[in-house]
Every structure is written in C-alpha cells, then in structure tokens.
Amino acid sequence: MNIQDMMVFRHEAGSRTVGRYLMSHEERVIAVRGHPAVLLPALLAVVGGLIACALVAAVTGIWWVWWLWLPTLGYLVWKVLAWSLRYFLVTEHRLMVIRGVINREVAMMPLAKVEDIALERSVLGRMLGYGEFVIESAGDKQALRNVRFMPYPEQLYLEVSTEVFGAEDPSPD
Numbered sequence: 001m002n003i004q005d006m007m008v009f010r011h012e013a014g015s016r017t018v019g020r021y022l023m024s025h026e027e028r029v030i031a032v033r034g035h036p037a038v039l040l041p042a043l044l045a046v047v048g049g050l051i052a053c054a055l056v057a058a059v060t061g062i063w064w065v066w067w068l069w070l071p072t073l074g075y076l077v078w079k080v081l082a083w084s085l086r087y088f089l090v091t092e093h094r095l096m097v098i099r100g101v102i103n104r105e106v107a108m109m110p111l112a113k114v115e116d117i118a119l120e121r122s123v124l125g126r127m128l129g130y131g132e133f134v135i136e137s138a139g140d141k142q143a144l145r146n147v148r149f150m151p152y153p154e155q156l157y158l159e160v161s162t163e164v165f166g167a168e169d170p171s172p173d
Contacts, residue, residue: 018087021098021106029163030090032156034083034149035130042079045072088147090163095135097144107143109135114164119157133157 018031049072056065078101086099095114097107116136125131131153134146150156 017085018089018098021089021096022091023093026091026093028089028091030088030156030159032088032151034086034088035128035151036083037125037128037130038083038149039076039079042072042076046076048072088150090160092163095144095160095164097147109137109142109144111164113137113139117157117161117164119153121153125153129153131157133160 018028022028046069049069053065053069057063082099082101085101087097089096089098092111094111095109097105099105114135115138118134118136119131120134121131130149130151132146132148133150135142135144137144
C-alpha cells in the first residue's frame with residue numbers, strides 16, 4: 001500500500017468512533033487501526049482448538065466435544081471486535097489511542113509534551129509489516145508510551161514525526 005492509499009484510509013477510518021473524541025477546533029490528521037497481526041494469537045487458539053476437537057471427536061466418537069471449541073471462537077470474535085474499535089489518532093494538537101469494547105479508554109498526550117518518538121520492529125513485525133512506537137514525553141506519568149502493532153510503520157512514523165516535530169522546508173525561498 002502506498003502513501004496515497006494510506007491517506008485515503010486514514011481519513012475514512014472510524015469517522016464516528018474517532019470524531020466524538022475531537023475538540024470543536026480540532027481536525028483529524030491521522031487515524032489508523034492497529035495491524036491485524038494482533039489477532040494472530042486468537043486465530044491460532046481457534047485453529048488449535050479446532051484440530052484438538054476434531055482429533056478427540058474422530059478417536060472417541062464424542063460429538064459434544066465441539067461445544068468446548070465455542071469459547072475459543074468467542075475469544076476470536078471478541079478480539080476482532082476490540083481490534084476494530086481501537087484507533088491511533090493524531091490531530092494538530094495531540095496524540096490519542098482510543099480502545100475498548102464495553103468500557104472505552106482514551107489515552108492522550110499533547111503534542112507539545114512529546115520529546116521523542118522511536119520506532120521499534122521485531123523480526124516478526126518486519127515480516128508481517130507492523131511496528132511499535134515508543135513515545136517519550138516531558139512528564140513522569142505517561143498516559144501513552146508504547147503503541148504496538150502499528151501498520152505501515154515507516155510511512156506512519158514519518159507522518160507522525162512530521163506532525164509532532166514539524167517539517168523543515170529545505171528550500172531557501
């Protein structure tokens with residue numbers, strides 16, 4: 001996905017979900033969901049449960065063992081719902097992470113307090129295309145420090161850094 005596609009995605013992402021947390025004078029600059037790789041553990045649990053139930057049912061002939069697979073399926077549905085409602089949001093004034101299915105949590109940091117943003121990528125993150133932002137602020141208590149599973153990490157890192165620290169125009173004019 002190129003940067004133009006991401007810009008279209010970021011302006012359409014979660015309009016109602018994100019819009020309710022913006023101040024009247026604020027506009028959304030970047031809004032993205034986390035990378036779907038966050039769903040891998042739940043997906044592996046569902047597949048593992050499916051295989052285990054199939055083996056037990058095939059060997060023993062017990063059909064009700066399939067009821068034991070339903071909690072893993074419910075876990076996956078819950079994780080997908082939580083993933084679909086979690087956003088990383090950057091406005092011209094602050095950084096936010098909005099998350100939660102039943103209880104909503106909004107972690108916020110004013111852009112003026114951000115001292116440094118680091119991008120960390122594990123081997124798996126590099127293979128699957130996600131990274132983690134480590135945000136350092138001027139205060140001791142940080143509502144927002146590690147933002148994991150960020151999609152398009154290099155592009156997003158450059159855009160967030162430009163928004164937070166400003167873009168310097170290299171032209172002399």
